Amino acid sequence: MKKYRILIAKPGLDGHDRGAKVVAHALRDAGFEVIYTGLRQTPEQIVKTAIQEDVDLIGLSILSGAHLQLSKKVIELMKKEGIASIPVFVGGIIPPDDVPKLLEIGVARVFGPGTPLSKIVQEVREVLEGVASTSES
Amino acid sequence: MYDKEQLRRIFDAFEQWQAQVESDLKKYPERKEKFVSSSGYEFKRCYTPLDVSELDYLKDLGMPGDYPYTRGVQRTMYRGRLWTMRQYAGFGTAEETNKRFKYLLQQGQTGLSVAFDLPTQIGYDSDHPLAEGEVGRVGVAVDSLKDIETLFDGIPLKDVSTSMTINSTAVILLSMYAVTAEKQGAKLEELRGTIQNDILKEYIARGTYIFPPEPSMKIVTDIFEFCAQHMPKWNTISISGYHIREAGANAVQELAFTFADAVAYVEAAIKAGLDPNVFGRQLSFFFAAHNNFLEEIAKFRAARRIWAKIMKERFKVTNQEALRLRFHTQTGGSTLTAQQPLNNIVRVAIQALAAVLGGTQSLHTNSFDEALGLPTEQSVQVALRTQQIIAYESGVADIVDPLAGSFALEALTNQIEEKVWEYLQKIDSLGGMVRAIELGYVQKEIHKSAYEQQLAIEKGEQIVVGVNAFQTKEERPVENILKVDPALEEKQKQALRQLREQRDNRAVANALKELKQAAKEGKNIVPYVFEAVKCYATLGEISDVLREVYGEYTESTSI
Amino acid sequence: MNHKQIAKFITLIENEPERARQVLKDLPRKTCPVIGFTGSPGVGKSTLIDQVIARLRSMNKTVAVVAVDPSSPFSQGAFLGDRVRMKKHFLDEGVFIRSMASRGALGGLNESIYDVVELLEAAGFDYVLVETVGVGQAEVEVRYVADVVVLVLSPGFGDEMQLLKAGVMEIADIYVVNKSDLAGNDSLYDQLIGFLTFAGRDVSSVVKTSALNGSGVEELVDKMTTLWKTLVETGRLKQLRRERSRHHAETLARRTLQKYLSLVDSEDPYKAVESALRSMCERLKNGQGGGT
Numbered sequence: 001m002k003k004y005r006i007l008i009a010k011p012g013l014d015g016h017d018r019g020a021k022v023v024a025h026a027l028r029d030a031g032f033e034v035i036y037t038g039l040r041q042t043p044e045q046i047v048k049t050a051i052q053e054d055v056d057l058i059g060l061s062i063l064s065g066a067h068l069q070l071s072k073k074v075i076e077l078m079k080k081e082g083i084a085s086i087p088v089f090v091g092g093i094i095p096p097d098d099v100p101k102l103l104e105i106g107v108a109r110v111f112g113p114g115t116p117l118s119k120i121v122q123e124v125r126e127v128l129e130g131v132a133s134t135s136e137s
Numbered sequence: 138m139y140d141k142e143q144l145r146r147i148f149d150a151f152e153q154w155q156a157q158v159e160s161d162l163k164k165y166p167e168r169k170e171k172f173v174s175s176s177g178y179e180f181k182r183c184y185t186p187l188d189v190s191e192l193d194y195l196k197d198l199g200m201p202g203d204y205p206y207t208r209g210v211q212r213t214m215y216r217g218r219l220w221t222m223r224q225y226a227g228f229g230t231a232e233e234t235n236k237r238f239k240y241l242l243q244q245g246q247t248g249l250s251v252a253f254d255l256p257t258q259i260g261y262d263s264d265h266p267l268a269e270g271e272v273g274r275v276g277v278a279v280d281s282l283k284d285i286e287t288l289f290d291g292i293p294l295k296d297v298s299t300s301m302t303i304n305s306t307a308v309i310l311l312s313m314y315a316v317t318a319e320k321q322g323a324k325l326e327e328l329r330g331t332i333q334n335d336i337l338k339e340y341i342a343r344g345t346y347i348f349p350p351e352p353s354m355k356i357v358t359d360i361f362e363f364c365a366q367h368m369p370k371w372n373t374i375s376i377s378g379y380h381i382r383e384a385g386a387n388a389v390q391e392l393a394f395t396f397a398d399a400v401a402y403v404e405a406a407i408k409a410g411l412d413p414n415v416f417g418r419q420l421s422f423f424f425a426a427h428n429n430f431l432e433e434i435a436k437f438r439a440a441r442r443i444w445a446k447i448m449k450e451r452f453k454v455t456n457q458e459a460l461r462l463r464f465h466t467q468t469g470g471s472t473l474t475a476q477q478p479l480n481n482i483v484r485v486a487i488q489a490l491a492a493v494l495g496g497t498q499s500l501h502t503n504s505f506d507e508a509l510g511l512p513t514e515q516s517v518q519v520a521l522r523t524q525q526i527i528a529y530e531s532g533v534a535d536i537v538d539p540l541a542g543s544f545a546l547e548a549l550t551n552q553i554e555e556k557v558w559e560y561l562q563k564i565d566s567l568g569g570m571v572r573a574i575e576l577g578y579v580q581k582e583i584h585k586s587a588y589e590q591q592l593a594i595e596k597g598e599q600i601v602v603g604v605n606a607f608q609t610k611e612e613r614p615v616e617n618i619l620k621v622d623p624a625l626e627e628k629q630k631q632a633l634r635q636l637r638e639q640r641d642n643r644a645v646a647n648a649l650k651e652l653k654q655a656a657k658e659g660k661n662i663v664p665y666v667f668e669a670v671k672c673y674a675t676l677g678e679i680s681d682v683l684r685e686v687y688g689e690y691t692e693s694t695s696i
Numbered sequence: 697m698n699h700k701q702i703a704k705f706i707t708l709i710e711n712e713p714e715r716a717r718q719v720l721k722d723l724p725r726k727t728c729p730v731i732g733f734t735g736s737p738g739v740g741k742s743t744l745i746d747q748v749i750a751r752l753r754s755m756n757k758t759v760a761v762v763a764v765d766p767s768s769p770f771s772q773g774a775f776l777g778d779r780v781r782m783k784k785h786f787l788d789e790g791v792f793i794r795s796m797a798s799r800g801a802l803g804g805l806n807e808s809i810y811d812v813v814e815l816l817e818a819a820g821f822d823y824v825l826v827e828t829v830g831v832g833q834a835e836v837e838v839r840y841v842a843d844v845v846v847l848v849l850s851p852g853f854g855d856e857m858q859l860l861k862a863g864v865m866e867i868a869d870i871y872v873v874n875k876s877d878l879a880g881n882d883s884l885y886d887q888l889i890g891f892l893t894f895a896g897r898d899v900s901s902v903v904k905t906s907a908l909n910g911s912g913v914e915e916l917v918d919k920m921t922t923l924w925k926t927l928v929e930t931g932r933l934k935q936l937r938r939e940r941s942r943h944h945a946e947t948l949a950r951r952t953l954q955k956y957l958s959l960v961d962s963e964d965p966y967k968a969v970e971s972a973l974r975s976m977c978e979r980l981k982n983g984q985g986g987g988t
Contacts, residue, residue, distance in 0.1 A: 003772075005707075013256065013261075013268070015255075015339070016383075016384075021587070021694075028696070030773060031773045033776060033797045035779070035795050036777045036780065037779070038692055039344050040267070042267065049779065049793075051699055051703055052702075052793055053703065054707045064255055064274050064275050066270035066274055093509065112508075113508045117592075118595055691780065691783065695775070696777075
């Protein structure tokens with residue numbers, strides 16, 4: 001039976017992990033296997049972890065304002081390593097006009113403060129099932 | 138406070154009233170079955186003298202300025218001097234932040250509070266690979282003494298009090314500040330201000346640790362010792378519940394874990410041979426003010442009483458000044474919503490009012506746009522004005538501890554105190570706070586609260602206006618969100634390169650060598666950091682030396 | 697095999713073990729030390745493994761780690777956080793770390809662990825380290841998976857009682873008293889020596905380590921390696937490996953039979969087994985495989 005594996009990562013130096021852990025907890029309670037990287041991960045480390053853990057989705061939590069640079073770097077490295085098909089979600093303090101920029105970089109979903117957990121879980125399911133059905137066809 | 142006969146009569150009246158309420162409830166049920174505080178205990182329908190019948194005024198409250206300081210740490214409180222209005226600020230380069238500081242002082246702010254960027258907080262220079270994208274982002278970038286000189290250019294350090302939110306690299310920033318002040322002609326003993334220097338909460342809530350707990354505690358006590366001798370007016374630590382609360386703790390946990398941290402610091406300092414009667418005067422605290430107005434006021438009052446008891450009973454402190462809990466308050470960042478952000482102005486006002494009614498010594502009010510990004514000059518101004526309105530228009534600053542004696546408030550104060558003692562006992566039984574952190578106990582407790590809170594919001598048990606109720610269809614975007622210019626990073630790096638070329642590199646190497654030796658031998662490292670800073674050794678270079686000697690910490694993670 | 701291929705292969709093993717077996721059986725068989733780490737949560741297993749990795753890397757050995765965390769019995773989801781402790785090694789091409797959820801398996805590991813270990817050996821790693829869930833009980837499965845079992849202890853976890861009860865003390869080859877800089881550890885150490893003496897076991901199998909300064913790790917790695925070499929030289933390893941595949945087979949048999957049992961509708965347990973076996977045989981005769 002297929003079990004989806006999700007990587008929750010905290011890139012950069014930001015030490016606020018409340019959101020990352022709450023989301024990880026919710027995803028676990030929704031039946032996913034969640035791999036948590038801990039704090040202060042470089043994009044290189046996150047991509048290596050994604051490869052070794054063979055995850056189906058990556059969630060980045062960034063509250064320091066460095067979301068554009070960090071997301072871009074993660075996605076570039078994913079392309080280089082040939083794992084760009086893994087969807088990337090970003091959550092954190094994201095100014096509204098940065099959202100389109102993140103989507104353009106290749107981020108699949110962006111979640112700002114106050115996003116209900118149920119919405120995150122639902123979108124994770126949607127995206128994963130979408131990915132699964134396209135890869136099977 | 139009541140005699141037996143009075144209490145009996147009140148009891149009868151209460152019983153009667155209760156019976157009437159019960160019958161009313163059949164027809165008109167209350168809005169909720171239970172009304173619960175943020176800390177999970179139930180609020181009663183109505184409080185009466187019966188709830189505070191055990192209260193002994195002189196023992197439990199005392200006069201303002203008297204033990205156990207429930208009513209405040211000064212006799213006249215805000216009638217004498219208002220709290221310090223201190224807005225946390227800093228972004229980009231030292232030059233820009235210097236401009237913001239001057240603006241704030243000119244707007245009537247009475248103290249400075251410096252935010253540093255993450256590389257500075259974690260001991261990396263701006264050109265370190267891990268610093269990429271983070272330079273000047275959440276605070277000002279500091280690489281060397283040069284940046285601090287620029288940061289306070291034209292601001293006389295002997296006259297202002299400065300608070301610096303800095304922890305694992307506190308010893309470096311303190312040294313830079315002191316050296317800059319001396320260069321301005323100020324004397325060390327007249328400098329006033331605070332370094333956060335609260336490393337334990339970094340492991341459980343804020344994440345800017347570098348070294349493992351043990352050497353970190355050594356640095357903290359080194360600073361205590363140095364300041365007790367040379368900088369007596371400086372607050373050597375700001376033991377912070379704020380970040381613990383923001384990480385998801387409730388009001389009781391905020392106090393409990395803060396005091397557990399505090400106990401660990403005091404014990405470490407005593408073990409290092411310091412006298413709590415002396416260094417105890419230089420301990421300060423930092424709490425959050427959240428939305429539950431009455432519970433928050435009760436929390437601040439309980440905090441003073443608990444700390445006074447800890448110092449007096451546990452550590453046998455006799456010096457009155459070392460029994461007084463002095464604290465800074467910041468309104469709760471995590472209560473701000475990205476939805477309908479102007480509503481945040483109201484939240485901040487309520488929280489700030491709670492802090493003032495709770496007797497804070499200084500206050501930071503958040504700006505309404507902070508769930509979206511860094512605050513703008515306009516939003517910072519509204520935040521500061523909120524404090525000024527409370528201070529000058531509301532009248533609450535004109536009576537000392539005006540809510541004392543409220544049945545509800547005194548009962549809540551007692552209840553919070555009781556629950557905090559329970560936690561402190563639990564932590565003692567685990568072998569103290571450092572051990573409890575290593576075991577992941579505290580982190581788990583905080584995470585549990587955070588998750589429960591989030592689930593309560595999901596289920597609609599807890600209403601957040603504009604988020605899970607009263608939403609508007611179209612969100613009006615806030616304009617002018619402050620963006621840090623990405624070019625700043627390059628500029629900062631270039632200045633750093635230049636510095637490395639121009640300074641006396643032999644002197645730097647020598648100072649670092651001596652620092653390393655001192656750290657290895659377990660000497661007080663503060664004077665050695667001073668010397669390294671003076672010859673423009675960078676923050677990253679100094680941190681690297683200490684990393685080599687002390688090692689690095691990896692967090693414990695579980696949910 | 698590169699890391700990506702290994703990782704994909706593990707996923708296949710976890711999700712479609714039969715298909716994975718078809719590929720796995722054709723890989724060249726290799727053997728390396730498989731070291732199991734068990735002990736209660738919080739004793740510092742992951743941190744210790746992190747240090748063992750560092751030591752092995754300094755000896756130029758490649759290392760694969762499988763860290764198992766429990767699945768939630770309610771949601772079947774899992775929070776896998778062990779690798780946080782090993783982040784120093786994330787960029788090291790000589791280190792492969794994989795987190796696994798126990799997925800309902802008892803015994804502190806995941807049922808796929810046998811195939812995963814076989815794969816990692818075949819992939820040519822010099823060492824395979826396996827970290828169990830660490831619930832403090834029913835951790836005996838690791839005995840069959842690993843060649844050498846390291847039991848990690850630390851004071852203040854009620855370890856003594858827990859482990860004695862669960863029989864984990866008996867299955868360990870090396871005992872680590874971790875966090876030896878903590879107060880209370882001498883007492884734990886003394887009790888352990890006492891226990892081993894009266895159990896007639898070798899007290900030199902005890903190592904004191906400190907996560908703080910990394911002391912004792914070198915000694916632990918030496919002990920692990922020497923012990924493994926002895927297993928090879930005495931031919932005991934072959935026997936252990938036979939036991940491993942026997943146990944693996946038992947696991948598979950149990951799972952297969954359970955599947956057929958679930959389809960049987962009979963209240964008589966004896967009859968139920970009989971008809972489950974019968975339908976299994978039927979299916980095998982038709983050449984459709986046992987279907988694990």
